[in-house]
Amino acid sequence: MMMQNKYIQIYKQIAEEISEGHYKPKEKLASEHELMNAYKTSRETIRKALNLLAQNGYIQKIQGKGSIVLDRQKFDFPVSGLVSFKELAGSLGDKHQTHVEELAVIDADDYLMYQLQTPPETKIWKALRVREIDGERIILDKDYFLQSNVPELTKEICEVSIYDYLENDLGLTISFAKKEITVEEPSSEDRRLLHLEGFSNIVVVKNYVYLEDATLLQYTESRHRPDKFKFVDFARRSHK
Amino acid sequence: MMMQNKYIQIYKQIAEEISEGHYKPKEKLASEHELMNAYKTSRETIRKALNLLAQNGYIQKIQGKGSIVLDRQKFDFPVSGLVSFKELAGSLGDKHQTHVEELAVIDADDYLMYQLQTPPETKIWKALRVREIDGERIILDKDYFLQSNVPELTKEICEVSIYDYLENDLGLTISFAKKEITVEEPSSEDRRLLHLEGFSNIVVVKNYVYLEDATLLQYTESRHRPDKFKFVDFARRSHK
DNA sequence: TTGAACGTCATGTATATACAAGTTACAATA
DNA sequence: TATTGTAACTTGTATATACATGACGTTCAA
Numbered sequence A, B: 001m002m003m004q005n006k007y008i009q010i011y012k013q014i015a016e017e018i019s020e021g022h023y024k025p026k027e028k029l030a031s032e033h034e035l036m037n038a039y040k041t042s043r044e045t046i047r048k049a050l051n052l053l054a055q056n057g058y059i060q061k062i063q064g065k066g067s068i069v070l071d072r073q074k075f076d077f078p079v080s081g082l083v084s085f086k087e088l089a090g091s092l093g094d095k096h097q098t099h100v101e102e103l104a105v106i107d108a109d110d111y112l113m114y115q116l117q118t119p120p121e122t123k124i125w126k127a128l129r130v131r132e133i134d135g136e137r138i139i140l141d142k143d144y145f146l147q148s149n150v151p152e153l154t155k156e157i158c159e160v161s162i163y164d165y166l167e168n169d170l171g172l173t174i175s176f177a178k179k180e181i182t183v184e185e186p187s188s189e190d191r192r193l194l195h196l197e198g199f200s201n202i203v204v205v206k207n208y209v210y211l212e213d214a215t216l217l218q219y220t221e222s223r224h225r226p227d228k229f230k231f232v233d234f235a236r237r238s239h240k
Numbered sequence C: 001t002t003g004a005a006c007g008t009c010a011t012g013t014a015t016a017t018a019c020a021a022g023t024t025a026c027a028a029t030a
Numbered sequence D: 001t002a003t004t005g006t007a008a009c010t011t012g013t014a015t016a017t018a019c020a021t022g023a024c025g026t027t028c029a030a
Helices: A006-019 A032-038 A043-055 A085-091 A110-116 A155-160 A162-169 A188-193 B006-019 B032-038 B043-055 B085-091 B110-116 B155-160 B162-169 B188-193
Strands: A059-062 A066-069 A096-107 A123-133 A136-146 A174-184 A202-211 A216-224 A230-236 B059-062 B066-069 B096-107 B123-133 B136-146 B174-184 B202-211 B216-224 B230-236
Touching (some): A096 A155, A110 A136, B032 B043, B043 B059, B096 B155, B136 B188, B155 B162
Antiparallel strands (some): A123 A136, A174 A202, A202 A216, B174 B202, B202 B216
């Protein structure tokens, strides 16, 4: 009967209202007691929703006073967290395009065995994609999946969104990810596939994506031209 | 009577046990029911502690099975979240040093008025520090505080840790922060103060630090030599 | 032998109550 | 006037109970 969890519904609803500007920044949200009546639920359920809002930078809770709405405009989160290129490109300018340069099942070499924590000769999907924005080839994405997790993969899927395919079609649920950002010298592959004239550095984002059972699903290297790279992170201090 | 919140105590205790290797990765934690008896508390309190552990990458909860311990070794979090340089340098190599190049109260110029969201002629503490690791001048930190928040600041404080001073001495509690990472061309100031021979890029981390009442405490620009820069981020997918 | 059904234990969600603690406004008091 | 005290709000913590849902082993029947 329940379409979805109550506290997530409430979270999404309030988050949308904030995003659409129904509340102004620095404005106070209704109190937990009022929200409790408004949504006909218990206080703990309201509090779970409000904690999600706080965690994701929508509001700030202040004991004794209430919840105030933060200014997410001045706070824009383009590449924070686990977003995929499609979400990113959609939120930024349009005129983006994805070129699938390579798509094949390969045997894991030493580097991949280390990154994916697999035994030798494991079959691995390799997808090599170039992201083009406004006519410039900006990003090189190198994706690796265990074939045991992802049996089939096509050029068409790679051109749209691999994440959509994994989550909606294969029913895999992504739980958490670790990102590592460094700056390196461009490889010859980078120079061949991207427009790097005059740039002597490249930003490398290594992304380890895990499923709900804590097994590694995917290793991705996302190689960005430095002038077009921007990473935004919002973090709360967890405890005192 | 209560030294600290129960669920934070339990969180810290289990977190320490995991860090010290009392549990091995992939090992199962005791069930919520068992922990409930062990700590003589309610299940909800245990769950709050476990959720903190999950959020910070210590464990993964799996419905129906239990909580399994993640491998934080393979997962090292050097610069994730809100850590200060002191913590960073301590966890990495030693032989680090801080040079205070400049420390003064100034009037906000246009750039600072924008970054700190203040009216004109606001008095602002400016601290300019160079971080040296293993004899190389690697990082240039430019810190700005409103004098209304931080009345006094000394060279000695800047050499140790401004964060310690703010939190322990002034009683200011940092609540959340927004980071922005970009790559730029070095300024003449960067070239003068850092060892940048041969490097044509610099990694700029803009850090906006907020207090519990959601007011901006500090704006920091941390400018890193690209070869020594590394940023690690751990993120959970918040909802479905 | 296979497979469906069931019981048990795990975590997830929702509710209720009680009290602690921070904020604010206002009235009482010195 | 200035301070204190109190009442009425707010959010924070802790506890208890109930049921839903997922994982898994055992039992029992085909």
